[in-house]
Amino acid sequence: MDIVGTILDIPVQDPPDEDFSSADLTWTKFGTPEHHDDVALIPYSRVDAFIIGECSNVECPTRFHIERGRKRLKGSLKEYKNDEYLEYKMYWCSFGPENYGEGGGILPSRRYRLNTRNRAARPQSMRGCTCHFVVKRLYARPSLALLIYNDRRHVNKAGFVCHGPLDRDAIGPGAKNIPYICSEIQQQTMSMIYLGIPEENVLEKHIEGIQRYCGSDAKVNSLASQYVHKLGMIIRRSTHELDLDDQASIRMWVERNKKSIFFYQDNSETDAFILGIQTEWQLQQMIRFGHRSLIAADSTFGIKRLKYPLCTLLVFDARQHALPVAWVITRSFSKPDVSKWMKALLDRARSVEPGWKVSGFLIDDAAAEIDPIRDIFSCPVLFSLWRIRRTWLRNVVKKCPNTEVQREVFKRLGQIIYSIWDGSETLAALEELVLDFADQTVFMEYFKAFWVPKIEMWLSTMKALPLASQEASSAIEAYHAKLKTKLFDDSHLNALWRVDWLVHKLTTELHSSYWLDRYADESDSFKNVREEYINSTSWHRALQIPDSAITFDEKDHLYAKVQSQKDSSVTHLVWNPGSEFAFCDCPWSMQANLCKHVIKVNMICENRQGCQSSMSMQSFREILLNIWRMPLDDSLALDQSMAWTYQMLDQIQKLVELNSTNDIGTVVKRLPIQWLSKKTRTSVCVPSTTLGLPSSSRDSTRIAVALKKNRKRKRLSRLR
Ligand SMILES: [Zn+2]
Numbered sequence: 127m128d129i130v131g132t133i134l135d136i137p138v139q140d141p142p143d144e145d146f147s148s149a150d151l152t153w154t155k156f157g158t159p160e161h162h163d164d165v166a167l168i169p170y171s172r173v174d175a176f177i178i179g180e181c182s183n184v185e186c187p188t189r190f191h192i193e194r195g196r197k198r199l200k201g202s203l204k205e206y207k208n209d210e211y212l213e214y215k216m217y218w219c220s221f222g223p224e225n226y227g228e229g230g231g232i233l234p235s236r237r238y239r240l241n242t243r244n245r246a247a248r249p250q251s252m253r254g255c256t257c258h259f260v261v262k263r264l265y266a267r268p269s270l271a272l273l274i275y276n277d278r279r280h281v282n283k284a285g286f287v288c289h290g291p292l293d294r295d296a297i298g299p300g301a302k303n304i305p306y307i308c309s310e311i312q313q314q315t316m317s318m319i320y321l322g323i324p325e326e327n328v329l330e331k332h333i334e335g336i337q338r339y340c341g342s343d344a345k346v347n348s349l350a351s352q353y354v355h356k357l358g359m360i361i362r363r364s365t366h367e368l369d370l371d372d373q374a375s376i377r378m379w380v381e382r383n384k385k386s387i388f389f390y391q392d393n394s395e396t397d398a399f400i401l402g403i404q405t406e407w408q409l410q411q412m413i414r415f416g417h418r419s420l421i422a423a424d425s426t427f428g429i430k431r432l433k434y435p436l437c438t439l440l441v442f443d444a445r446q447h448a449l450p451v452a453w454v455i456t457r458s459f460s461k462p463d464v465s466k467w468m469k470a471l472l473d474r475a476r477s478v479e480p481g482w483k484v485s486g487f488l489i490d491d492a493a494a495e496i497d498p499i500r501d502i503f504s505c506p507v508l509f510s511l512w513r514i515r516r517t518w519l520r521n522v523v524k525k526c527p528n529t530e531v532q533r534e535v536f537k538r539l540g541q542i543i544y545s546i547w548d549g550s551e552t553l554a555a556l557e558e559l560v561l562d563f564a565d566q567t568v569f570m571e572y573f574k575a576f577w578v579p580k581i582e583m584w585l586s587t588m589k590a591l592p593l594a595s596q597e598a599s600s601a602i603e604a605y606h607a608k609l610k611t612k613l614f615d616d617s618h619l620n621a622l623w624r625v626d627w628l629v630h631k632l633t634t635e636l637h638s639s640y641w642l643d644r645y646a647d648e649s650d651s652f653k654n655v656r657e658e659y660i661n662s663t664s665w666h667r668a669l670q671i672p673d674s675a676i677t678f679d680e681k682d683h684l685y686a687k688v689q690s691q692k693d694s695s696v697t698h699l700v701w702n703p704g705s706e707f708a709f710c711d712c713p714w715s716m717q718a719n720l721c722k723h724v725i726k727v728n729m730i731c732e733n734r735q736g737c738q739s740s741m742s743m744q745s746f747r748e749i750l751l752n753i754w755r756m757p758l759d760d761s762l763a764l765d766q767s768m769a770w771t772y773q774m775l776d777q778i779q780k781l782v783e784l785n786s787t788n789d790i791g792t793v794v795k796r797l798p799i800q801w802l803s804k805k806t807r808t809s810v811c812v813p814s815t816t817l818g819l820p821s822s823s824r825d826s827t828r829i830a831v832a833l834k835k836n837r838k839r840k841r842l843s844r845l846r
């Protein structure tokens with residue numbers, strides 16, 4: 127076949143079917159006689175159709191994951207070749223590239239592999255498949271994608287078919303005849319076993335899954351039953367203790383699970399122990415749901431009961447539920463240590479998705495270091511009230527015996543926080559609380575010892591940062607509650623002090639449970655799991671309460687009543703309606719949770735006259751007003767916010783333009799914008815006496831600043 131030297135001679139192919147595969151394309155040899163690739167040119171919009179087609183290969187059904195990715199900015203190259211990329215993604219068959227099968231380089235005992243490896247989106251059995259291709263979105267023609275596909279066969283390095291029906295030992299000893307177990311069925315089976323679902327139900331689902339590929343067959347069924355049984359035994363017998371010594375055990379785990387670790391620093395004289403865990407499935411979820419969205423931290427979990435506290439990073443999934451996408455186990459909250467793991471996490475995401483960016487980071491601890499977040503994620507930091515609310519409520523319920531007192535104390539605690547925005551004196555509110563409830567000695571002693579010394583720090587953090595909504599709080603709290611029930615059930619009380627146990631618990635049970643939740647929701651199977659998952663936050667449960675079930679105390683606005691949907695003779699009393707510090711007498715609320723009754727009542731209060739607006743609303747309004755109140759001219763902060771706004775607007779416009787154009791050249795030609803006027807602007811922003819600067823450099827600084835400001839103004843006038 128001829129070798130084509132320029133990409134311009136390669137025709138664009140657009141197969142008519144909904145999905146298509148490599149077999150439907152004509153491949154051209156492109157390059158030089160010494161080095162050339164098999165390539166095909168397709169519309170960029172059809173890349174997904176190609177990948178779907180390639181996955182449903184009859185002989186080797188599989189999935190492809192992104193093994194490597196790169197991106198460059200539009201307009202960043204002055205000179206470029208015709209085949210230069212704007213986006214570069216290497217897709218690899220998920221049965222590779224590593225080989226954990228027979229003869230593979232890494233051969234951990236099967237027991238540990240099944241026990242600890244949880245590569246949800248990828249098969250447990252990586253078998254060294256070499257099949258992979260590259261998709262290049264062309265720099266010069268972004269509407270086209272160049273496919274480079276040299277290794278089209280699903281074979282291992284030795285050249286043998288390594289998965290699918292033609293693979294002779296698809297899933298290990300004794301199971302040669304089961305044609306194919308796709309990654310999802312295997313993960314599903316493991317997840318169900320981890321979650322303690324009875325074996326016959328696991329088997330039923332397992333066989334259902336296999337039959338989608340190979341029809342019904344008695345032999346296959348009996349082998350599948352053996353397989354599920356064996357897997358169950360292996361999982362049941364598996365232990366977190368890889369070594370009697372916890373530290374040695376963790377080192378072994380780290381050695382065996384390199385792909386699920388994004389940062390590891392062993393304990394030493396100079397360094398603190400830090401273990402950052404993120405499975406590949408979690409990485410994918412973080413990229414998917416975290417991009418241009420929020421990340422939240424549930425920090426310092428188990429600070430008293432665990433050897434090292436656990437910090438979980440959460441994203442909000444398609445239903446706005448909190449999904450754990452990384453776990454960090456450490457006692458060190460120092461700036462350098464936090465920076466280290468945050469940077470590693472971001473680098474990991476960017477190595478797969480170069481443009482990946484977070485738009486906000488929610489913290490729940492006023493003592494948390496904010497600088498690393500701003501430096502590394504370069505995004506605004508928000509504050510979530512859920513942790514302080516929960517801690518206060520728990521102690522009020524525990525330490526004040528009388529319900530009426532509990533309601534009132536909790537309400538007054540809320541008023542201390544509301545004082546940030548309503549203009550009342552925080553200190554006065556605090557003093558009054560201490561005086562009025564002096565007889566509640568147990569609570570007051572606790573409050574004075576733990577909270578009075580640091581209340582100012584907490585309040586000033588809340589004042590400085592925008593507050594997250596109740597919906598976000600309820601999602602984070604739901605994760606926290608689930609974590610607590612999974613970790614602190616009585617059977618493991620003596621294991622709490624071992625890190626290997628914590629790691630094991632997180633990567634098996636908890637990971638499986640979230641994997642199954644998402645899978646059930648997306649594949650519309652496992653109806654019970656799905657329903658339970660949807661209702662797992664108080665916010666969603668609150669949405670099911672009809673407005674008619676709520677009645678208000680119209681006279682004094684002191685409480686609201688919520689009629690139970692299950693039993694109409696039961697009503698719950700929500701004290702202090704409309705506030706985040708509303709107090710409900712239901713059992714869930716008495717365990718310090720944000721219950722559905724409080725959320726529902728507050729939802730209604732948002733639209734009622736005479737009710738105060740939520741704290742997040744007040745905080746947001748305050749921040750906006752502060753910006754608005756800034757003097758119009760010569761204000762650095764105002765200039766900065768203007769610059770941000772216009773930068774954002776600029777980006778949106780460029781996106782719209784690029785999306786609607788077929789010729790990137792015309793867009794590029796218009797960039798960067800030419801600035802004509804260089805008239806300087808008088809401004810006190812540039813200090814007239816810049817101490818320590820020689821006059822010449824002072825002048826050039828002034829000019830540079832003036833030019834920048836001028837550009838902004840210019841852009842502003844262009845946009846109007
Ligand atoms: Zn393959």
Ligand SMILES: [Zn+2]
Nearest residue numbers: 710712721723
């Ligand atoms: Zn309640």
